[in-house]
Every structure is written in structure tokens, then in C-alpha cells.
Amino acid sequence: MPGILEGKRLLITGVLTEASIAFAAARIAQEEGAEIVLSNFGRGLSLTRRIAKRLPQEPPVVELDVTDDEQLATLARRVGEHVDQLDGVLHAIGFAPQEALGDDFAQTSWEHVQTAFHVSTWSFAALTHACLPLFGERASVVGLDFDNSTTAWPVYGWMGVAKAGLESTSRYLARELGSRGVRVNLVAAGPLRSMAMKSIPGSVAFEDAWEKRAPLGWSVTDTEPSGRACVALLSDWFPATTGELIHVDGGYHAVGA
Known part of the structure; x- marks a missing residue:
């Protein structure tokens, strides 16, 4: 029986370690029949090339720094060297300097805030635009x-704040690109022990809260549910869903104290 992504071609960003949602999504996508291309840059590029060997089939890896206008401008051509079309893109990119994290919110300089927005918010629209020629x-x-x-x-x-901006960005993209047949959605996962979460000071507090309050329970090391949600949205099983935020958090978002 063919998988739900049979014949699909996908670009998946952010595959850095086996503990990442992006890795789980990439693995499940291949198991469901997709042909994938990965991306990363800098030191992360060599890490992605190494981790790509642990997927069911080793995919090609292209360089992409989402803050580099030239790399964004040439992305479609470079991805097009491996696949003739894209049916989906997973944006698994986010970063904030340590100075923009923690509780000194009002004291953070614009320099650090700007970086968080550039990488974590604006890049969602920039990546989508860069891939449009292949859709x-x-x-x-x-x-x-x-x-x-x-x-x-x-x-x-x-x-x-950058993630709240990401949610708004997804709605505006959904509004503008719907007429072109492009669906835009987000997956809101509970806390997972990824490199991104480990970089946040005091993130263990999130783990404790989820383990106590999530109605379905929550494992901070299990990326499978979030990866499956990404794959489902990348498939044709949600043909009329766009501008949506899908929670994969054990139900934590729906309950009070």
C-alpha cells in the first residue's frame, strides 16, 4: 500500500540531530514515500550531512542560510538540481541569542531582538517565497x-514574541498564497529535548509543567508525534486546511491549572 507522501518531493530544513522534530519528519516522510532534500549552513551543514546518513535513504543536502539574500535567491535553482518540483517545505528554523532569552525582557537590545525576528519569523516568509518557483x-x-x-x-x-510573529506570518502567507494552491500551517509541539530547547535557560520548567498537566501525558524525548503531524500536513490529507495551528502537546494547551 503506497504511503501518504508517495511521489511527493519535499525540502526539509533544520535536520541537525536525531532528537529534532525535523529528523523525525524526514524519516517518516521517506517511509511514507517522499523524496526529500535537506538544508543547513555553516557548522550545521556538516552535521546535517552526517545525520542524513542515518535516514532510510541518504538524501542530498543543500546549503541555506535564511539570512543570506543570495542563498535565498539561488535556492530554487540549487534544489532543482535534485528534484524537478517541490510539493512541500518544512521550516524548522529558529534562533535567538542568549541575550534575548531569559527574564530581562525589557533590557534586551534591538540588535539581539532583530536577530531573533530575522531568523525565527521573517525567514518563514522568505523561505516560502524562495521555493515558489518550484511549487x-x-x-x-x-x-x-x-x-x-x-x-x-x-x-x-x-x-x-518572535514565535507569536511566526503565527501571524503563517496566516498572512495562507491568505496571500491560497489562490496559488499553497497551504500554510504550523505545528505547535510541546517541549522536547532538542538542541533548540536546551539552549533556553531554565527550560526544565517546561518539562515539569507538561509532565504534570498534559491530559494525554507527554514525553520530552519522543519526537514521533510532532513528526507525524508535520508529515500529515505535508500530505494531501488536509486539502482544505490553511492558516491553522495544530497543537501536538498532549493536550496541555486546552487545560487550566
Whole structure:
């Protein structure tokens, strides 16, 4: 029986370690029949090339720094050397300097805030635009979020504001690109012991809260549920869903104290 991504061609960013949601999504996508291309840059590029060998089939890896305009401008051509079309993109990119995290929120300089927004928010629109030339009649763009639309989290600092901006960006992209057959959605995962979460000071507080309050329970080391959600949104199983935020958090978002 063919998988739900049979014949699909995907660009997946952010595959850095086996503990990442992006790695889980890449593995499941291949198991479901997709042909994938990975991307990263700098020191992360060699790490991605190494981790790519642990996937069911080793995919090609292209260089992409989402803050580099030239690399964005040439992305479609370079990805096009490996696949003739893209049916979906997973944006698994986020970064904030340490100075923009923690509880000194009002004291953070614009220099550090700007970096968080550039990498974590603006890049979602920039990556989508860079991939448009490769999209066919229909395509799906999926991003990774930590739900910040109505809540201020401890220690998350300006990354929380950048993620709230990501949610708004996804809605505007969904509005503008729907007529081109492009769906744009986000997956809001609970806390996982990825490199991104480990870089946040005091992030263990998130783990404790989820383990106590999530109705379905929560494992901070299990990326499978989030990876499956990404794959489902990249498939044709949600043909009329766009501008949506899908929670994969054990139900934590739905309950009070």
C-alpha cells in the first residue's frame, strides 16, 4: 500500500540531530514515500550531512542560510538540481541569542531582538517565497511553533514574541498564497529535548509543567508525534486546511491549572 507522501518531493530544513522534530519528519516522510532534500549552513551543514546518513535513504543536502539574500535567491535553482518540483517545505528554523532569552525582557537590545525576528519569523516568509518557483499547482508549507499567541512564558523572552510573529506570518502567507494552491500551517509541539530547547535557560520548567498537566501525558524525548503531524500536513490529507495551528502537546494547551 503506497504511503501518504508517495511521489511527493519535499525540502526539509533544520535536520541537525536525531532528537529534532525535523529528523523525525524526514524519516517518516521517506517511509511514507517522499523524496526529500535537506538544508543547513555553516557548522550545521556538516552535521546535517552526517545525520542524513542515518535516514532510510541518504538524501542530498543543500546549503541555506535564511539570512543570506543570495542563498535565498539561488535556492530554487540549487534544489532543482535534485528534484524537478517541490510539493512541500518544512521550516524548522529558529534562533535567538542568549541575550534575548531569559527574564530581562525589557533590557534586551534591538540588535539581539532583530536577530531573533530575522531568523525565527521573517525567514518563514522568505523561505516560502524562495521555493515558489518550484511549487506545482498545489503545495504545503509547514512551520514549527511553540504556541505564544495568548501566553507569556517564563525564560522564553523575545523568542516568544518572535514565535507569536511566526503565527501571524503563517496566516498572512495562507491568505496571500491560497489562490496559488499553497497551504500554510504550523505545528505547535510541546517541549522536547532538542538542541533548540536546551539552549533556553531554565527550560526544565517546561518539562515539569507538561509532565504534570498534559491530559494525554507527554514525553520530552519522543519526537514521533510532532513528526507525524508535520508529515500529515505535508500530505494531501488536509486539502482544505490553511492558516491553522495544530497543537501536538498532549493536550496541555486546552487545560487550566
